[in-house]
Amino acid sequence: xxxxxxxxxxxxAHLGNLEAVLRDHSYDIRYVDVTSESPRDHPEADLVVVLxxxxxAYEKDAHPFLVGELAYLRDRLxxxxxxxGICLGAQLIAEALGETVRKGKTVExxxxxxxxxxxxxxxxLRHVAGVPMMQWHGDTFGxxxxxxxxxxxxxxxxxxxxxxxxxLAVQFHPELTAEMYETWIVGGxxxxxxLEIEPDDLRRDALANGPAMQAAAVAMFTEWLGALQRLVSRxxxxxx
Numbered sequence: 001x002x003x004x005x006x007x008x009x010x011x012x013a014h015l016g017n018l019e020a021v022l023r024d025h026s027y028d029i030r031y032v033d034v035t036s037e038s039p040r041d042h043p044e045a046d047l048v049v050v051l052x053x054x055x056x057a058y059e060k061d062a063h064p065f066l067v068g069e070l071a072y073l074r075d076r077l078x079x080x081x082x083x084x085g086i087c088l089g090a091q092l093i094a095e096a097l098g099e100t101v102r103k104g105k106t107v108e109x110x111x112x113x114x115x116x117x118x119x120x121x122x123x124x125l126r127h128v129a130g131v132p133m134m135q136w137h138g139d140t141f142g143x144x145x146x147x148x149x150x151x152x153x154x155x156x157x158x159x160x161x162x163x164x165x166x167x168l169a170v171q172f173h174p175e176l177t178a179e180m181y182e183t184w185i186v187g188g189x190x191x192x193x194x195l196e197i198e199p200d201d202l203r204r205d206a207l208a209n210g211p212a213m214q215a216a217a218v219a220m221f222t223e224w225l226g227a228l229q230r231l232v233s234r235x236x237x238x239x240x
Contacts, residue, residue: 085169
């Protein structure tokens, strides 16, 4: 079975609905808590998934493990090894490619529309067109050299980008399930109060938009993983 190594920064930020899609594609899933262990200590992965977290990619003094994680991602991307980044994961991929992650002009929490670019409509990102996706971030970055922008939002120009056929990075949270969302809301009550966001407003948005978001996310993940498997098969055939 191919191995999906999942880099986790926070217990409540896990694979969510992506887990079932990975299992449908016959992946063996192995979590790595990067706050206490290095991904280099694990066997070479067929796919690396870099999840979200409540720290910034620039907070290396407070979170020294980020230095090793970035070095690992830098080497993996240079070798064009399959990699998927979600929210903080997308930001870490951007920084590993030489961009600077910084605070944005606004914090996005809740469901927002993400608009695919022309290239995005020719990619798995087309599945999210017209479907509000869940956001919980306030950081941003420039588009890395060699990357293709796949989606933007009204507040952030780089909501998704790709590197060839082997890497995908998204700022939003397509993996989020209803159960995860409620856990995040309860855990983020202080932040929501400071931003004057009503938790019940978020819950109502989830009821209205959650099912369509999860369907779009599963379609996006399924198409991307299918294309990735075809890419790996072609490479293996050439090597043999």
